[in-house]
Structures are given as structure tokens and as C-alpha cells.
Amino acid sequence: MKKQYLLAPGPTPVPPEVLLAMSRSIIHHRSPDFIPIIQQVRSDLKWLFQTSQEVITVAGSGTAGMEASISNFMSPGDKIIAINGGKFGERWLKIAQAFGVLPVEVKVNWGESVDVNIVAGLLAKDPSIRGVYVQASETSTGVAHDVKKLAELTKDRENTILVVDAITALGVTNLPMDAWGIDVLITGSQKALMLPPGLAFIGVSEKAWKLQSMAKCPRFYLDLKRERDNLLKDSNAWTPAVTLWIGLSESLKMMKGEGLEKIFARHSRLAKATREGIKGFGLEVFAKHISSEAVTAVVAPEGFDGEAIYKNLRNQYGITAAGGQDHLKGKVFRLSHMGYSDVFDIITAVSGVEMVLTRMGYKNKPLGSGVAKAQEILIQE
Amino acid sequence: MKKQYLLAPGPTPVPPEVLLAMSRSIIHHRSPDFIPIIQQVRSDLKWLFQTSQEVITVAGSGTAGMEASISNFMSPGDKIIAINGGKFGERWLKIAQAFGVLPVEVKVNWGESVDVNIVAGLLAKDPSIRGVYVQASETSTGVAHDVKKLAELTKDRENTILVVDAITALGVTNLPMDAWGIDVLITGSQKALMLPPGLAFIGVSEKAWKLQSMAKCPRFYLDLKRERDNLLKDSNAWTPAVTLWIGLSESLKMMKGEGLEKIFARHSRLAKATREGIKGFGLEVFAKHISSEAVTAVVAPEGFDGEAIYKNLRNQYGITAAGGQDHLKGKVFRLSHMGYSDVFDIITAVSGVEMVLTRMGYKNKPLGSGVAKAQEILIQE
Numbered sequence: 001m002k003k004q005y006l007l008a009p010g011p012t013p014v015p016p017e018v019l020l021a022m023s024r025s026i027i028h029h030r031s032p033d034f035i036p037i038i039q040q041v042r043s044d045l046k047w048l049f050q051t052s053q054e055v056i057t058v059a060g061s062g063t064a065g066m067e068a069s070i071s072n073f074m075s076p077g078d079k080i081i082a083i084n085g086g087k088f089g090e091r092w093l094k095i096a097q098a099f100g101v102l103p104v105e106v107k108v109n110w111g112e113s114v115d116v117n118i119v120a121g122l123l124a125k126d127p128s129i130r131g132v133y134v135q136a137s138e139t140s141t142g143v144a145h146d147v148k149k150l151a152e153l154t155k156d157r158e159n160t161i162l163v164v165d166a167i168t169a170l171g172v173t174n175l176p177m178d179a180w181g182i183d184v185l186i187t188g189s190q191k192a193l194m195l196p197p198g199l200a201f202i203g204v205s206e207k208a209w210k211l212q213s214m215a216k217c218p219r220f221y222l223d224l225k226r227e228r229d230n231l232l233k234d235s236n237a238w239t240p241a242v243t244l245w246i247g248l249s250e251s252l253k254m255m256k257g258e259g260l261e262k263i264f265a266r267h268s269r270l271a272k273a274t275r276e277g278i279k280g281f282g283l284e285v286f287a288k289h290i291s292s293e294a295v296t297a298v299v300a301p302e303g304f305d306g307e308a309i310y311k312n313l314r315n316q317y318g319i320t321a322a323g324g325q326d327h328l329k330g331k332v333f334r335l336s337h338m339g340y341s342d343v344f345d346i347i348t349a350v351s352g353v354e355m356v357l358t359r360m361g362y363k364n365k366p367l368g369s370g371v372a373k374a375q376e377i378l379i380q381e
Numbered sequence: 382m383k384k385q386y387l388l389a390p391g392p393t394p395v396p397p398e399v400l401l402a403m404s405r406s407i408i409h410h411r412s413p414d415f416i417p418i419i420q421q422v423r424s425d426l427k428w429l430f431q432t433s434q435e436v437i438t439v440a441g442s443g444t445a446g447m448e449a450s451i452s453n454f455m456s457p458g459d460k461i462i463a464i465n466g467g468k469f470g471e472r473w474l475k476i477a478q479a480f481g482v483l484p485v486e487v488k489v490n491w492g493e494s495v496d497v498n499i500v501a502g503l504l505a506k507d508p509s510i511r512g513v514y515v516q517a518s519e520t521s522t523g524v525a526h527d528v529k530k531l532a533e534l535t536k537d538r539e540n541t542i543l544v545v546d547a548i549t550a551l552g553v554t555n556l557p558m559d560a561w562g563i564d565v566l567i568t569g570s571q572k573a574l575m576l577p578p579g580l581a582f583i584g585v586s587e588k589a590w591k592l593q594s595m596a597k598c599p600r601f602y603l604d605l606k607r608e609r610d611n612l613l614k615d616s617n618a619w620t621p622a623v624t625l626w627i628g629l630s631e632s633l634k635m636m637k638g639e640g641l642e643k644i645f646a647r648h649s650r651l652a653k654a655t656r657e658g659i660k661g662f663g664l665e666v667f668a669k670h671i672s673s674e675a676v677t678a679v680v681a682p683e684g685f686d687g688e689a690i691y692k693n694l695r696n697q698y699g700i701t702a703a704g705g706q707d708h709l710k711g712k713v714f715r716l717s718h719m720g721y722s723d724v725f726d727i728i729t730a731v732s733g734v735e736m737v738l739t740r741m742g743y744k745n746k747p748l749g750s751g752v753a754k755a756q757e758i759l760i761q762e
Contacts, residue, residue, distance in 0.1 A: 241579030
């Protein structure tokens with residue numbers, strides 16, 4: 001027997017209550033049994049997204065949500081600012097290119113947060129820019145971008161929307177959609193929502209709905225208007241992923257039970273404890289400016305291979321973390337503290353890293369020195 | 382307590398073994414734990430599709446599979462023949478229009494199967510037609526189209542593919558993809574595969590892959606090439622719906638245990654028993670030429686509302702069947718005999734219909750007269 005610990009930035013652990021809810025006999029999505037679930041989900045997603053607008057749920061991965069945020073609001077030839085500071089920032093460029101949308105790339109060094117002044121300058125210079133696309137949390141680097149400041153730039157521009165990939169940020173950190181003026185807010189099921197992968201969620205502002213009606217990129221399966229029209233009748237355009245919806249109704253109940261403020265405070269505390277634990281063991285956090293509260297990318301110490309650390313965590317201690325992606329492969333490893341995550345998941349992560357590195361010959365700090373720093377944060381509740 | 386019986390044409394009942402497999406702790410899709418599942422699924426889907434090609438699995442509803450079958454193989458301005466004999470036939474037209482593809486509509490009266498000669502005539506007249514799009518089983522009418530004959534028309538045309546929506550036909554009836562020359566074969570999880578909704582599957586022939594590389598419709602999330610390239614490395618392009626894949630690996634094992642021939646024979650027997658049972662009670666089957674083996678649409682007898690029959694089945698006996706769609710609303714109701722379905726599901730369906738109609742005042746035939754006819758078929762095993 002080896003106990004397994006899932007500490008990767010998605011899929012994240014699913015609470016047993018949710019797994020069991022999903023194993024109930026399947027029901028029909030157009031039967032009266034499913035209507036209360038749709039109604040609860042509609043209402044709870046508005047609460048989670050902090051919006052009065054309908055939040056659209058589609059069967060698909062987070063990438064489906066990202067694609068929908070381009071194909072629904074842009075026409076071929078439209079210009080968007082794509083903030084690219086990691087693997088998911090890059091994806092904006094690829095999707096835009098696939099749909100003939102013209103990205104103005106704001107390249108950000110991996111590990112850094114975007115300089116909002118650069119975006120402000122581009123917007124001021126070019127009134128034809130239709131959207132600013134950004135990650136609230138760039139999962140590949142463990143970096144956050146300043147969504148609130150970006151929203152201030154787009155809020156008063158009638159034809160420019162702010163599109164936020166919050167796949168590893170929503171339900172982790174405060175992103176009040178209506179209050180800040182976020183126009184399109186995207187998340188996925190397998191992150192802070194504590195569900196298996198298979199659902200993407202897209203919140204859409206009134207301003208964005210206006211642009212949607214004029215946007216000419218082709219879309220059918222991911223046509224958000226069609227989904228909204230159905231939601232308003234407590235229905236779905238296409239057959240929804242019924243079991244995932246049922247799991248969703250459970251996990252949303254758990255989240256409401258905890259409350260948004262406590263959820264954000266918990267993630268913030270766990271993230272801080274992870275960073276302090278890592279630093280306490282003499283390691284460096286990859287994020288230079290604003291750290292993601294969902295995932296911490298740790299720089300592999302000089303002379304140690306990040307891939308080996310990641311693999312040893314798994315093979316020696318049953319901890320599934322994540323390695324580095326693309327040019328960060330071998331240079332960082334990533335620890336998630338998102339979703340169904342609490343005090344002893346952080347202790348597990350930090351102590352696991354200590355034990356693995358010590359076995360690999362790391363001598364900079366003794367065992368327990370990082371754990372102690374993490375405990376100092378975690379004890380302050 | 383009221384026991385519930387799900388006899389709708391999707392979602393269909395999920396076996397408890399599959400539900401329980403899906404309630405196991407979640408695993409990471411890029412961890413070594415998931416690789417054997419990908420390998421098994423790749424191999425078993427080839428078996429199920431009767432093809433040597435990779436079958437692509439995407440997180441999405443069946444409609445995502447239908448969209449992928451247009452956006453991956455066509456360019457704006459390309460002409461396709463869209464066989465439209467029901468709600469799902471209509472969907473070809475809508476998707477084509479969304480992508481700027483030009484559909485040549487072959488309109489078929491609801492309840493009838495397509496006249497293959499009409500398709501042959503159109504193909505002979507116009508060498509520029511790039512695809513023939515058809516339902517193997519039109520779920521809205523309970524009608525099958527003759528896929529084998531259609532394949533004979535397209536097989537030797539280098540630049541024309543046959544695209545078959547087999548969402549309620551694959552794993553029900555024999556559709557040997559390679560042997561017949563079907564180019565794109567689509568199904569969904571919540572039908573004969575006995576899974577919850579949330580996955581679509583697309584088999585692609587060598588000929589279709591060639592067209593894919595030239596096809597210019599925009600696609601990103603549903604780019605099948607990207608998925609295939611990843612599958613060949615036992616990986617996925619986007620985060621897969623992990624729990625549904627695990628359920629899939631279980632349900633495919635069950636299907637392999639039964640074997641294709643027995644699966645097809647079982648569906649054929651259950652479908653025939655349903656039709657004979659319905660006729661034995663003095664009712665009429667809606668399909669005029671070839672009946673679907675997955676779902677039987679029953680004509681509501683003169684003076685009885687099909688919606689009321691459907692609702693009474695549910696309210697009085699806990700049987701979730703399906704009503705008629707669009708202009709068939711009130712005129713038919715539909716009974717599924719697909720997937721996790723056996724002898725006594727048919728007895729339940731036929732006897733439930735008898736009891737509901739008798740309570741509604743139907744006097745044409747006595748209780749049990751349909752059941753007896755169904756039994757006569759079911760006893761011949």
C-alpha cells in the first residue's frame with residue numbers, strides 16, 4: 001500500500017462527498033429531476049463569479065472556455081491584446097490565429113507579472129483594440145497578473161472587453177466580476193471547484209453580450225448565446241455532462257458553506273505557508289512579482305534536476321506534483337494548494353520536498369527547516 | 382419509494398460497476414497511472430469502431446463531435462450533401478452554415494429513410510461535393526439510414542468523405558468503419574457506451590485525414606489532428622475528462638466481454654420485441670422503412686396526446702421515456718432499448734405503455750396483448 005497525494009494544479013483532489021454524489025444513478029437532463037440542479041447551479045455560479053449575469057457551463061476542458069472567449073466576441077481581423085507570460089498566455093495567440101483574429105502580443109518574461117502600463121499604452125494608442133486577454137493565474141509559472149488594474153483600463157471603453165482566464169484563480173482569490181468590470185471570466189471544473197475535469201464555465205458581462213451579437217467568428221457547439229437562451233428556461237442547448245453537473249451542485253454547496261471570504265483567506269494562507277516553507281528550506285519561488293495563490297512554482301536548486309525532484313516525489317512518496325513545462329522543464333517543479341486543500345496538504349508538500357531533496361544530496365538546509373516556517377504561517381489562523 | 386426506469390435515448394442507464402469506477406479517487410491525466418487507461422481505451426475503441434485508425438475522444442457532447450466532423454474536413458465554400466430527416470439531420474445544416482460550408486440538402490420526410498438514389502444522382506452530377514453527412518440512426522424519429530449503400534457511393538471518390546453520425550447507432554448495430562469505407566464515424570458516451578454524457582468520439586479514415594490537412598475551417602479545441610498526435614504518445618491535447626475516461630475503460634471492458642456480434646444481436650432482438658410489443662397493443666411504429674435498433678418512436682393513437690403518454694409514464698410508473706421533438710411533439714413518444722438494456726427493460730416499457738394508455742381510456746387492445754408479442758420475440762434466444 002502506498003497512499004497517494006494529488007498536489008498538481010489540476011486535476012485537484014475531489015472530495016469523497018462529491019465523488020459519491022456523482023455515482024448516483026444517472027438521471028435525464030430534460031426530466032423534472034434535473035431542473036432543481038440547473039436552478040441551484042445557475043444561482044450558485046452567480047454567487048461564485050460575483051455577478052448578476054448568467055454563467056455558462058459547457059462540456060469541455062478549460063481550453064474550450066478560452067476558445068469560446070475568442071470565437072464568441074471577435075470577428076476575423078479584429079485586434080486583441082494577448083498577454084503572454086507562460087504556456088497559457090501563449091494559447092491566446094494560437095486560438096486567435098486559428099480564428100483569424102489579430103493578436104497584439106504583450107510578451108512577459110516567464111516568472112514575471114505584466115507591466116500594466118504597457119497595456120495602457122497600447123490601448124491609448126489604438127482605439128480599435130477589441131479585447132485584452134490575460135491569465136489571472138498563469139498555471140505554468142505560478143504567477144498572477146493584476147486583473148483589477150487591467151479592468152480599470154477597459155472598464156470605460158465601450159468596445160473593448162477584458163477577458164480573464166481564471167482557470168486556476170476563480171474560487172481561489174477575489175475576482176469580483178461585476179464590481180471590477182471583468183467582461184469574460186473563465187474557469188474549469190478540475191481546479192478550485194474540486195471536480196473532475198470536463199466542464200468549463202464562462203461568465204459574460206452585459207458589454208460582452210453586446211459584442212457577441214456582432215462578432216462573426218464561426219461558432220456552434222460553443223455558442224454562448226444559445227446556451228444562455230436555454231439556461232434562462234432552466235435547460236441546456238446540448239446534452240450536459242449530467243454527472244459532472246451533479247458533482248458541481250455538491251461542490252458549490254460545500255463552497256457556499258465555507259463562504260467566499262474564508263475560501264480566499266484559506267488559499268492565501270496555504271499559498272503563503274508553501275512559499276515560506278520552500279524559502280525556509282533554502283529554495284526559491286519562481287514568481288518574481290505577484291504569486292499565484294493556487295500554485296507555487298519552485299526553482300530547482302543549482303545542480304538538481306526539477307524533473308527528478310518531481311519524479312522522486314511521486315515514486316518515493318506518492319506525491320503527484322507537476323514538473324515544469326516547455327523551457328521550464330527541469331528548472332522548476334510546481335505544487336498546488338488549490339481547491340480541496342488544507343493545512344496538512346501543505347505540510348505534506350513541504351516535508352516531501354525536504355525528504356526528496358535530502359535523499360538527492362541537498363545539504364543547504366536541514367530537514368524540517370521549511371516545515372517549521374510553513375507551520376509558523378499555518379498556526380496563525 | 383418509487384423505482385425509476387430510464388428508457389430515454391440518452392442518457393441511458395449507467396451500470397453500477399461503471400458508476401463505482403468513476404467514484405474512485407481522481408488521478409492525474411499526465412501521471413503514469415493514466416497511461417494504461419489511455420492505451421486500453423485506444424485499443425478498445427479501435428475494436429468498437431472496427432478500424433485500424435485512431436479514434437479521437439473529446440470532452441464534449443455529441444454535437445461537439447458533429448461540429449468537429451465539419452470544421453476539421455471542410456473549408457468555407459465547400460459543398461456537402463446533408464441528409465436531413467429529423468432534428469439531428471437539421472443540425473448538419475446549422476453547423477455547415479455557421480462555418481460557411483454550403484449544404485446541398487436532401488430533405489427526407491420525418492419517419493422515412495433516405496432514398497440512396499437521390500444521393501447517387503447528386504454525387505454523379507457534381508464532382509465538387511466534398512462530403513455526404515448522414516445519421517446512421519436519427520434519434521428524433523427512430524429511423525435508420527442505409528449507411529452501407531451510401532458508403533458504396535463515396536468509397537471510390539478521392540475527395541468525398543462519408544460522415545456518419547452514429548451517436549445512437551455505434552455499439553448498437555454493425556457499422557464496420559474500415560470494411561464499409563466510412564470516413565468519419567461519430568458517437569457519444571451516453572448512448573450504447575453506457576456512460577454519462579460528456580465525451581464524444583470520432584473515428585477518422587486515412588482519406589479523411591488527407592482532407593483534414595487541407596481543410597481551412599477554423600478549429601482549435603476540436604482540432605482532431607492535435608488530439609491524434611497526442612494519442613500516438615498516449616497523451617491528450619487538453620485535460621481529458623478523467624472520470625469519464627475511467628468509466629469508459631470499464632464499459633469498454635464490459636462490451637468486449639459480451640462481444641460485438643452478441644451486442645448487435647441483443648439490440649436487434651430488443652428492438653424487434655419493442656416494435657412487436659407496440660404493434661401487438663394496436664399501436665404504430667413511426668419508422669416507415671428501416672427502423673433504428675436503438676430507439677423506437679411510437680405514434681400516439683388517434684385521440685391520445687403523446688406528451689401526456691410520456692408524462693404519465695413518468696408520473697405514474699417512474700419510467701423516463703422521451704417525447705416527440707419539434708413538429709412531432711404530442712404525436713409520438715420514444716422508447717430506448719440501447720446500451721445497458723435487456724429483456725425486462727422491454728417488458729417494462731411495453732407493459733408501462735399498456736397500463737398508461739388503458740388508464741387514459743384506450744380500449745383497442747386488452748392489457749398484456751403487447752407484452753405477449755414482445756415475449757414471443759424475447760423467448761427466442
